[in-house]
Amino acid sequence: MPKANSLSELARHLGLSPTTVSRALAQHEAIAKKTRERVAKAALEMGYVPNRAAQALASGRSGFVGFLLPMRGRGLADPFLGEFVSALTEEFAAKQVELLLSAVPRNGSELLHLEHLVTSGRVDGIVLSRIELDDARVAMLREREVPFVAHGRIGADETGYSWLDTDGETAFAEAFALLYAQGHRRFGLLSLDEPLTFRHKREAGFTNAFTSQGDPDLSLRQVSCPRYDTEGRARAIAETLAGPDRPTAILAVSDGLALELMAAAQATGLRVPDDLSVIGFDNTPSAAHVTPGLTTFDARISDCATQLAEMLLARIAAPKSPHATRLLRPQLVLRHSHGAAPHCAA
The missing domain is CATH 3.40.50.2300 (Response regulator)
Structure with a gap:
């Protein structure tokens, strides 16, 4: 098949007007789908690369x-x-x-x-x-x-x-049920202080499951921290881990917080998971490469x-x-x- 070096050459080969070919390559809705597919196939076979500027003029789109x-x-x-x-x-x-x-x-x-x-x-x-x-x-x-x-x-x-x-709401309810079944009654929830919907959904999933359990032995320490303030996050994590009645299980709304929490806990001599269980959310690559590996939710x-x-x-x-x-x-x-x-x- 000959090579098409210009829109006109491609149009002549297809027996179509240059305007129709240009609009077809730009996926203009006024051009029939079969025509668009035919033009795209011919352009590929003939090695034609459309001019982006001309295409934008024909379609009214920037690309x-x-x-x-x-x-x-x-x-x-x-x-x-x-x-x-x-x-x-x-x-x-x-x-x-x-x-x-x-x-x-x-x-x-x-x-x-x-x-x-x-x-x-x-x-x-x-x-x-x-x-x-x-x-x-x-x-x-x-x-x-x-x-x-x-x-x-x-x-x-x-x-x-x-x-x-x-669905972070369902996920955090699932995480609470898992930890509750393993005997945990003192819980922590490490969150962010930004008005992000995902944070509220995950918090709601956990707290609704926590409240619905109706167990008088349950306790919750919920702490929020700034995402981009290193010192602020460190203070929030220290508050979460402080005291003899500290949580034995903590959920963090993101893997980044969970990993910082684990590092801080281990620095104070706490063993994960023997002394403290931690669950995150996102399944970022680092979650699989820390010791121990972080239990988390794959956010896909x-x-x-x-x-x-x-x-x-x-x-x-x-x-x-x-x-x-x-x-x-x-x-x-x-x-x-x-x-x-x-x-x-x-």
Whole structure:
């Protein structure tokens, strides 16, 4: 098959007008699906690489989607964020769409930055993460009818926008039941002080299960800490572990907190899990490489990113279609950081 060095050559080979071929390559809805597929197949076979600028003019789309990256501390050194962004980038690239990472300065307004990104016309849609209970970003994008998907849910409203989330509420109820069955009665819950919905969902799952047990011997020490303040996290962890009535089992809302908690506990002479059981959430790579290995919930980070990319592309292609919502069940990964309560150990 001859090589097509230009759009005109590809169009002549297919017996179509250059405008039709251009729109087909841009996945324009006005072009029949069979025609789009035929054009894409011929372009691949003939080695034709479309001109991105011309394609954008034909489709009215930029070929980019946006993701905000607040520079609050660890940036891409955050293992969760690193895996999430890598999977997003890979999935969009497979669909010939570029992921635009837009850094928000440490003291900058994420909402204002998002508004600028949207009004600039540089992106066709947005992937939102770190969703808050009352998230102004979600409200703004809904009002402007910008295609977007949210990794998480706002507090009381799960309709009128597309989202994907992992079921941390059920997961933390499951973690409580596991530890309670192993004899633990003094519990700790190490959380964050940001108004993030995932944190509240996980807290609610634990505290509802704790209260429903109706056991008068149960006690709970709940402590929150700042995510990006190293000294603040250290003080919160020390408070969680202080005193003779300290918890014998602690759930942390993220693996990062759980790993810091384990290190601090071991530094004071506590043995994990003989003296203290710890369970986290995310299943980041570090969870499998500490000693003992961290029992945690697999948040399916890459899977979430891949599905969110698919959802956003579908939303961009059909912005008036019904919103998609998905709640994924995280899998409990049993390692060695949890065990029987000290008084129940053999």
